[in-house]
Amino acid sequence: MDDYLSKPIDLAALAAMLSRWLGAPAAGAPPSPPPAPRPAIVLNPKTRRSAKVVRLYLDDSSDRLALLQRAVEADDGATIKAQAHALRGSSTSIGATRLAEALRALEDSDSALARTALARVESEAAGVRAALLAELSPAPAHAAEGDPR
Amino acid sequence: MTRSMRGRVLVVDDDIVALEVTRERLEAAGFGVVTRTSALGTSAFIRKEKPDFVLLDVNMPSLSGDALAKLIADGDFRPRVILHSSQGRDALAVLARKCGAIGAIEKTDDDEDFRAQLDGCIRSRH
Numbered sequence: 001m002d003d004y005l006s007k008p009i010d011l012a013a014l015a016a017m018l019s020r021w022l023g024a025p026a027a028g029a030p031p032s033p034p035p036a037p038r039p040a041i042v043l044n045p046k047t048r049r050s051a052k053v054v055r056l057y058l059d060d061s062s063d064r065l066a067l068l069q070r071a072v073e074a075d076d077g078a079t080i081k082a083q084a085h086a087l088r089g090s091s092t093s094i095g096a097t098r099l100a101e102a103l104r105a106l107e108d109s110d111s112a113l114a115r116t117a118l119a120r121v122e123s124e125a126a127g128v129r130a131a132l133l134a135e136l137s138p139a140p141a142h143a144a145e146g147d148p149r
Numbered sequence: 150m151t152r153s154m155r156g157r158v159l160v161v162d163d164d165i166v167a168l169e170v171t172r173e174r175l176e177a178a179g180f181g182v183v184t185r186t187s188a189l190g191t192s193a194f195i196r197k198e199k200p201d202f203v204l205l206d207v208n209m210p211s212l213s214g215d216a217l218a219k220l221i222a223d224g225d226f227r228p229r230v231i232l233h234s235s236q237g238r239d240a241l242a243v244l245a246r247k248c249g250a251i252g253a254i255e256k257t258d259d260d261e262d263f264r265a266q267l268d269g270c271i272r273s274r275h
Contacts, residue, residue, distance in 0.1 A: 044258045050173060057166045085208060089235045090166035095258040100235075 042124075042131045047095025054132050057094050061087060065125055068106070072118045080114060081107050084121075091128070099124040156201030157181040161191055161217070162233070163209045167256065171204065171233070174263050188212035192220050200228050202271075204254070207234035207244065218248040231270045 005013055043049075064087040071079035088103035102124045106117035158180045162168040165186060172182045183198060185191055188209045195203065203221060205214035218230045232245050232253040241253035252270030257263050 046260065047258045048173065048177075048260050050169075053166060053169050053173070056169055060164075060166055082210075085235070086164055089164050089206075089208075089256055092235055092256050092258050093164075093167045093170040097258050100258070 042096070042098065042127045043135075044095030044097050047093075049094050049132075049135065051136060053094060054136055057090055058129065058132060060090060061125065061129075064090075065122070068118065068121070072114045075111055075114075077111060077114075080109075094132075096124075096128045099128050155179040157183065157198075158202045158204055159183050159185065159191075159195065159198065159200040159228070160204045160233075161185045161188055161209070161214070162204075162206035163187065163211075164206065167206070171263075174260055175204075175267075177260075178264055178267065188214070188217050191217055192224055195221060195224065195228060196226055199226055203228050203230045204233045205230060205250075207232055207236060207241070215244050215248040215250075218250050222249040229271075231267070 003017060005017060064083050068080065068083045068087065070076075071083060084103045084107040088100045088107065091097075091100040091103060099121065102117070102120045106114065106121050109117040155178065158175050160168060160171050160175070160182060161184070162171065163186050168184050168186060172184055175182045180202075183200065185194060188205075189211045191203075203218075205217055207214035209217075214232055214234065218232065221227060221230055230248075230250040232241055232248070232250050233256060234241055234253070235256040236244070238253070238255045241255060245251070245253040252266075252273055254263065254266040254270065257266070
């Protein structure tokens with residue numbers, strides 16, 4: 001035995017003991033940074049996406065998502081895996097990394113978890129779609145406002 | 150398809166989005182590119198077009214990329230084959246060795262990563 005606390009446990013005393021054994025931060029040391037939050041990136045900015053590719057993806061993915069929804073409804077495991085895999089490939093290609101992760105989870109899910117996995121896919125897919133549409137239709141420049149012509 | 154300095158690449162992928170992204174990446178890397186969305190008929194296409202490299206998706210409905218790679222290896226004109234898939238890199242590397250491909254590229258959202266994997270495959274057999 002290295003140390004002890006007598007009952008009833010006093011939380012302050014417990015904290016002090018743990019600090020003593022685990023090592024408190026040295027005086028003057030910078031506080032350790034909080035854990036990095038998961039990046040809230042719908043689309044990887046490092047991925048080059050031409051307008052042609054974005055349009056192809058928007059058309060292709062809406063059909064594939066509909067097929068996935070039907071397959072989950074019908075509990076058709078083979079179609080779920082095939083369509084999730086296909087949509088994961090194209091989503092990875094355009095930089096929709098989080099959607100691709102959600103699709104991998106759906107691809108790997110068993111029948112009991114497919115609906116939950118699909119809900120995550122649908123949520124991520126909606127975000128990707130909105131971001132891609134925004135890329136295709138950038139906001140008009142302010143210079144156009146007040147144009148006397 | 151024009152003859153380019155780094156060679157001509159035939160890309161076969163049933164996913165039109167991945168196909169187009171791959172075409173753009175290869176053209177940016179200095180390759181001439183031709184594409185097919187169906188694996189069936191690729192052997193005849195290769196005899197006619199004589200590409201330097203063939204980039205094959207693995208998971209295709211009519212004929213898998215690794216099965217097609219074996220057909221290509223048995224043909225009269227044998228371009229260098231590279232597998233291209235969202236399977237993990239280790240599994241892909243094993244599959245590539247089994248089917249006679251010079252290497253494999255894991256599908257990626259990072260253009261630079263794609264380029265690095267491609268260069269690694271090409272260097273490995275030059």
